[in-house]
Amino acid sequence: MIRAGIIGATGYAGGELVRLLAGHKEAEIVWYGSHSYIDKKYYEVYRNMFRIVEDVCRDDNLSELAEQADVIFTATPQGFLAGVLTEEILNKVKIIDLSADYRIKDVAVYEQWYGIEHKSPQFIQEAVYGLCELNRSQITGSTRLIANPGCYTTCSILTAYPLVKEGMIDAGTLIVDAKSGTSGAGRGAKVPNLFCEVNENMKAYGVASHRHTPEIEEQLGYAGNCRVTINFTPHLVPMNRGILVTEYADLKRKADGTLPSWDEVKAVYDRYYGDEKFVRVLEKGCCPETKWVEGSNYVDIGFVVDERTGRVIMMGALDNLVKGAAGQAVQNMNLLFGLKESEGLELVPCFP
Amino acid sequence: MIRAGIIGATGYAGGELVRLLAGHKEAEIVWYGSHSYIDKKYYEVYRNMFRIVEDVCRDDNLSELAEQADVIFTATPQGFLAGVLTEEILNKVKIIDLSADYRIKDVAVYEQWYGIEHKSPQFIQEAVYGLCELNRSQITGSTRLIANPGCYTTCSILTAYPLVKEGMIDAGTLIVDAKSGTSGAGRGAKVPNLFCEVNENMKAYGVASHRHTPEIEEQLGYAGNCRVTINFTPHLVPMNRGILVTEYADLKRKADGTLPSWDEVKAVYDRYYGDEKFVRVLEKGCCPETKWVEGSNYVDIGFVVDERTGRVIMMGALDNLVKGAAGQAVQNMNLLFGLKESEGLELVPCFP
Amino acid sequence: MIRAGIIGATGYAGGELVRLLAGHKEAEIVWYGSHSYIDKKYYEVYRNMFRIVEDVCRDDNLSELAEQADVIFTATPQGFLAGVLTEEILNKVKIIDLSADYRIKDVAVYEQWYGIEHKSPQFIQEAVYGLCELNRSQITGSTRLIANPGCYTTCSILTAYPLVKEGMIDAGTLIVDAKSGTSGAGRGAKVPNLFCEVNENMKAYGVASHRHTPEIEEQLGYAGNCRVTINFTPHLVPMNRGILVTEYADLKRKADGTLPSWDEVKAVYDRYYGDEKFVRVLEKGCCPETKWVEGSNYVDIGFVVDERTGRVIMMGALDNLVKGAAGQAVQNMNLLFGLKESEGLELVPCFP
Amino acid sequence: MIRAGIIGATGYAGGELVRLLAGHKEAEIVWYGSHSYIDKKYYEVYRNMFRIVEDVCRDDNLSELAEQADVIFTATPQGFLAGVLTEEILNKVKIIDLSADYRIKDVAVYEQWYGIEHKSPQFIQEAVYGLCELNRSQITGSTRLIANPGCYTTCSILTAYPLVKEGMIDAGTLIVDAKSGTSGAGRGAKVPNLFCEVNENMKAYGVASHRHTPEIEEQLGYAGNCRVTINFTPHLVPMNRGILVTEYADLKRKADGTLPSWDEVKAVYDRYYGDEKFVRVLEKGCCPETKWVEGSNYVDIGFVVDERTGRVIMMGALDNLVKGAAGQAVQNMNLLFGLKESEGLELVPCFP
Secondary structure (H helix, E strand, C coil), X not given: CEEEEEECCCCHXXXXXXXXXXXXXXXXXXXXXXXXXXXXXXXXXXXXXXXCCCCECECCCHHHHHHHCCEEEECCCCCHHHHHCCHHHHHHCEEEECCCCCCXXXXXXXXXXHCCCCCCHHHCCCCEECCHHHHHHHCCCCCCEEECCCHHHHXXXXXXXXXHHCCXXXXXXXXXXXXXXXXXXXXXXXXXXXXXXXXXXXXXXXXXXXXXXXXXXXXXXXXXXCCCCCEEEEEECCCCCCEEEEEEEEECCCCCCCCCCHHHHHHHHHHHHCCCCXXXXXXXXXXXXXXXXXXXXXXXXXXXXXCCCCEEEEEEEECCCHHHHHHHHHHHHHHHCCCCCCCCCCCCCCCC | CEEEEEECCCCHHHHHHHHHHHCCCCEEEEEEECCCCCCCEXXXXXXXXXXXXXXXXXXXCHHHHHHXXXXXXXXXXXXXXXXXXXXXXXXXXXXXXCCCXXXXXXXHXXXXXXXXXXXXXXXXXXXXXXXXXXXXXXXXXXXXXXXXXXXXXXXXXXXXXXXXXXXXXXXXXXXXXXXXXXXXXXXXXXXXXXXXXXXXXXXXXXXXXXXXXXXXXXHHHHHHCCCCCCEEXXXXXCCXXXXXEEEEEEECCCCCCCXXXXXXXHHHHHHHXXXXXXEEECCCCCCCEHHHHCCCCCEEEEEEEECCCCEEEEEEXXXXXXHHHHHHHHHHHHHXXXXXXXXXXCCCCCCC | CEEEEEECCCCHHHHHHHHHHHCCCCEEEEEEECHHHCXXXXXXXXXXXXXXXXXXXXXXXXXXXXXXXXXXXXXXXXXXXXXXXXXXXXXXXXEEECCCCCCCCXXXXXXXXXXXCCCCHHHCCCCEECCXXXXXXXXXXXXXXXXXXXXXXXXHHHHHXXXXXXXXXXXXXXXXXXXXXXXXHXXXXXXXXXXXXXXXXXXXXCXXXXXXXXXXXXXXXXXXXXXXXXXXXXXXXXXXXXXXXXXXEEECCCCCCCCCCHHHHHHHHHHHHCCCCCEEECCCCCCCEHHHHCCCCCEEEEEEEXXXXXXXXXXXXXXXXXXXXXXXHHHHHHHHCCCCCCCCCCCCCCCC | CEEEEXXXXXXXXXXXXXXXXXXXXXXXXXXXXXXXXXXXXXXXXXXXXXXXXCCECECCCHHHHHHHCCEEEECCCCCHXXXXXXXHHHHHCEEEECCCCCXXXXXXXXXXXXXXXXXXXXXXXXXXXXXXXXXXXXXXXXXCEEECCCHHHXXXXXXXXXXXXXXXXXXXXXXXXXXXXXXXXXXXXXXXXEHHHHCCCXXXXXXXXXXXXXXXXXXXXXXXXXXXXXXXEEEECCCCCCEEEEEEEEECCCCCCCCCCHHHHHHXXXXXXXXXCCEXXXXXXXXXXXXXXXXXXXXXXXXXXXXXXXXXXXXEEECCCHHHHHXXXXXXXXXXXXXXXXXXXXXXXXXX
């Protein structure tokens, strides 16, 4: 039985980790770390867990936890893990970090977009970017530190990845228009996240400045083997869960001057995702909907080739708390410990 | 492996059965019956099932299905099963009926409230009312026909049952004010169920005339060994899933003229539900919330003793598609086939 | 032009006052008081007011404001007005208080339910309870202080008033099950009011202890000329605006032992509300819906006579921010200043 | 008093016309045309109108209505008006058509995108495209036929218009990602518009094929004096009202090779909209939100200049039923009859 500890167990992503690990056959939670609710019963914070979790919340002492756990999930604010991580800890326990601290390889880019100093850049190179479908081979028993990708990022990258990788689109023209449910904003008590402010409302935010931008650019840059600069525009949608991205890019024409057909593009997607359990490339004419993946670890992808404009419109949908956070973290844990990759993640999407 | 057939597999309750059975280790679905979508792939009706269910929808031929299945779930309109059920079918297969056809023992009451003639009253006496926590002992390998309770009914009955059974309340004063998410209204295309009509709106409906009334009255009558007549008022709430009932009744005073205390009432609830996996009686000061049971088979119950009015206010919450329909149906199947009662139902509520 | 000042202009009720007064021909706002946003432009707090209101927010100095205004609306926390109100202020300006400070005549009851000491009980007797349809004759040019009723209260009282007044129901059996949109909880940044906590959720709260209870009891007691003790249970509903109350009471039988008919009950309602612009008693078979009154000053009332139980089920709906707060406050202002009662309130409900 | 008739009065746009005209001082409705509800009281279809509108619904006989009205609003399906309009009718009455029949000048384009034959192309040239802020001078007392713009279209065009007109952006790079509330889908009873299908869900639809595309292209083509081909992607959002568009385009660099600054772009917007009552260009750092314009005739516009990509991201928000349909129709009526342009439209947005 893998002993798992969670730091930040009472945020929404932490809560989702608890839900998923409760159904995981090979892991048990030994530490519910919560800065705000120390000594409070976990089910008093999340009443859905009444009679399911009896533990009380504990502090965020990473060193102490490292003695008791095989793996630690950190669902903590930016900078927290970078501030406390040590070689000693990493020698004792694997860490799957749901924050952004080790996602970006260039520390200067991190510090510019996040506006904080990185306290332990020495671990950045070692960290594996845990987008399992792309980096599976690097996530092994010897990996010590996983940088679990962001929610917007996972969706944005997976949706465009095969076409960037195969050079089917001009990466310089890529625009990502993203829409997210409100759980992505976290459980902090802020006026803009109140029910009455979000309900019956929609807005863009962080336009041209959202922190997930460089993460998407870096990973797609690796794929295309080029520098990628994109527009990424997140929007807040009145729903709890779900991310939908709509991506636009110029399709490269074939030698004969014609655009690739839908079937030709589909073949490229299938080459990369045909055997992936958690990526579903939809049939022709189907656009992904967030509700079709809710509560599950799936990413649904669809696309349209527009002959009029020469662009491909790619769409992706996932549950931001599952594949966009806790689900992917568990998928990474499964890879780290050599378990079946889908253990604990065989969740059928809930509809309606 | 239990072979299960579903008639009415493309309604919301049918869809939830598919979701639950997809995660059930001892059962497999052999027939997706859908009058409206014959020959269409099931995942084309519910896209969440893409790459999970490959079958096509079939008709509602109960006789043919009886040859192929061990158990049939009928999630069909009132009167359908009563119109086609035969002794021959019942000799071949167990039936769990999610409609109201065999719930009410007095056929005259059924015909009055439902406004249709009952076509096979000869099976009514045999049918077991499948509220598992109350009638568990009657649901055995020799049971042929289960009348699976309604969603409002399950919640309303379980919330008041111990206090009626123990004579703690005056059943003649019972008032049930119920609130339901919109999936309870089904997937029929009707103007009152359109998003714009339901969203940002709330209303009562079926006031003093809703069909679940006699079902609640009959079952609580058995509990209290008396005739029970109640007010039951359902309301439509702008949410997908969830039922919340708020019930009011006069608490009987003790010999010394005082009201029973919260702890004394709690002890009664615990006597009936203390060992029940799916009924959670909440701690003092806690009111149930539908979100805490969403996606799961739990019923959460809380109550307040009001010294000022001498009443007890009882509250219950469940997911209308799980414990209020498909989950309870699976629970019944487990009992019928001698499986672990919670098999396929170990679902952790999803929050947020 | 009536000069109006608002203390608490940046809460939801204050914001609604601004919306309504912006369309009022005889009044202008001279003071946008907001403790939290002093010196900030009002439209920076409520962006819907961009290019409509250019003023900046000011403090909550009631004495200074009394020099500049003809009427002051206080949309402030309980106890604020009671703590600062003086005879001197009341001699200069009329006050319409949207808090509960002067609603309850018995100061002991106030202090018990609100848990705070009343700092100026000397003004309680003078204050007129501003439920316009009931107390219109007392709201005149010489009135100095209006206790504007609460949102739940307005709806609960108006729905039952004629039947209590005429002795048609046994007031001792009255149960009020109320459902409210989330704007009633205010704009404070609290976790339970976050979008993700409220959306797709429903719960009761303040069961047997909500502060609007004694206010309803007092007013219905005046109507029935008797002591009234009720159960009042508020619920939180995932919508922005709207209150729906469902009320249950035993109908008194007529001399011949029969229950009054629907038409007979309707006649009683019509006697009281037939000429009221803002109270609409619905036709037989119609249940009120909150959406039908949204954005307007209407209260919609419907009822059902239940022959089976001998009870009448009364239902009322209003917009908690309009008739339940700011709209009624403006209606009171109109009465105080001898204007047309509906001036600024001729709002057609917005659907969908 | 202008006598107005409505054909299609019981759709959502028709209902909004009724709401707006109820508050219009110079117009009265003389005909509530509704194919589906003939002879039914209007308030039985829209209960918010109880005690406000007493009329019954009538048929859609345009010729007869032309005898009784000064202006006719047709909120009808595509092709209806084109099929019945005659010179004789136009000689008697002005027509404001909320359908697409006369919006597109090139009948071949209309027939291609709408898939129906145009039955009266002879009136297309005469029709004025009623986007008031652009074509005000053409909407006069002698105008007989107004093609009232679509909801997506109004928002998409107004948001980009000044920058296209002034050649600040490369129109060939324009991408419009649009999000709409569900009332835009109309009141037809269809499964995809049910509450449970839309709530907690988001999707794109009509990708690269939505009918509003050529309308946007045509109008922006006039502005830029060039052929414009765009990507337009509509999305369905779980809210009743509101459209948000996010538009991307390459900003043209200045002679010195630098991008225009935010202030320089703002100056261009102000040149066109500085005096417009209903277009509000927001301050720097502000993104429009649909809730800030709800229930009103405003369009809110904001933008960001992205130095990294050289693009401008433009955002616009409006209420699809007001400025996107009925409000603009009333604005057109006001212009046609020489009234104050904002008569009946001085609606303060409703928040929350």
